[in-house]
Amino acid sequence: MNLLSQQRSFGPICKFACVGGIAMTTAMTTVLLSPNHVAAKQLNVVDAVQADVATGDLLLESTLLSQHRRRRRSYRPPADSRIPRRDHSGGGVRGCGEDIAAIAPRLSGIGQTVSTHPTLVWYTASDIPSALELHLYRYTADDRLETVFIKSIGDSQKGYMAYTLPEDELGLQPGETYLWQVVLFCDENREEVGMWTAADIELAPSAVAVEPSMIDPSQDSLSIAETYANLGIWYDALAQVYDATSVEEKEFLQTLLLDLAELEESVERKEDS
Numbered sequence: 001m002n003l004l005s006q007q008r009s010f011g012p013i014c015k016f017a018c019v020g021g022i023a024m025t026t027a028m029t030t031v032l033l034s035p036n037h038v039a040a041k042q043l044n045v046v047d048a049v050q051a052d053v054a055t056g057d058l059l060l061e062s063t064l065l066s067q068h069r070r071r072r073r074s075y076r077p078p079a080d081s082r083i084p085r086r087d088h089s090g091g092g093v094r095g096c097g098e099d100i101a102a103i104a105p106r107l108s109g110i111g112q113t114v115s116t117h118p119t120l121v122w123y124t125a126s127d128i129p130s131a132l133e134l135h136l137y138r139y140t141a142d143d144r145l146e147t148v149f150i151k152s153i154g155d156s157q158k159g160y161m162a163y164t165l166p167e168d169e170l171g172l173q174p175g176e177t178y179l180w181q182v183v184l185f186c187d188e189n190r191e192e193v194g195m196w197t198a199a200d201i202e203l204a205p206s207a208v209a210v211e212p213s214m215i216d217p218s219q220d221s222l223s224i225a226e227t228y229a230n231l232g233i234w235y236d237a238l239a240q241v242y243d244a245t246s247v248e249e250k251e252f253l254q255t256l257l258l259d260l261a262e263l264e265e266s267v268e269r270k271e272d273s
Contacts, residue, residue, distance in 0.1 A: 073259045106200075124159065160243065172202070215227060221241060
């Protein structure tokens with residue numbers, strides 16, 4: 001059995017949206033729900049954009065999103081970007097734990113990377129530590145999820161957290177689509193599931209892959225992030241600036257978040273119409 005719900009015996013599959021935030025109507029496969037699950041609001045990218053993210057001094061007001069729509073996006077998904085097969089986010093039976101959100105395309109397209117061992121970023125709303133696991137799955141030809149690995153990654157902390165797939169593990173393969181999932185537990189023994197969040201990821205097709213000459217290692221993180229964003233390579237752009245320290249990097253991080261929030265919100269509006 002490959003699915004998280006099967007491995008931990010948390011009950012039946014939830015076939016429709018079980019959480020608040022962005023509307024979700026697609027079928028879910030990897031879930032952590034029990035028959036007595038009570039719906040809990042799950043943090044999404046739009047919420048995170050309106051939160052005090054990472055350093056505490058980058059406060060993104062909700063009005064920025066409407067103002068941002070009048071600007072040209074720095075991040076533009078590739079024209080051939082596919083819609084994710086499903087959304088995987090929610091909470092455990094008791095709804096314990098704090099909100100957590102994958103900072104990646106989840107409704108508007110499948111986020112791409114040029115790295116076989118990419119850096120994955122998520123946002124946690126609480127400063128109360130909770131045990132975390134990171135799960136990586138591969139979609140099979142018949143749309144099942146096959147476990148690649150499950151790893152304990154320590155405790156949560158407020159703000160952005162990141163995990164780079166270890167080099168000693170099999171990396172992402174061309175032509176495959178993967179799902180990564182961060183699971184927050186209510187206890188140190190990892191027996192009671194709190195909240196979780198997930199997103200799809202795939203290697204960028206060779207047609208849009210970054211040529212070595214396009215990325216100069218001597219460039220600063222901001223310049224590299226801008227190049228990746230312009231090419232629609234979400235994961236690599238964010239990896240360069242998620243822990244921004246300079247004013248310029250923080251501003252670009254804000255721009256990336258607003259770009260993504262706008263894209264995700266546009267999908268929500270279409271689903272609600």
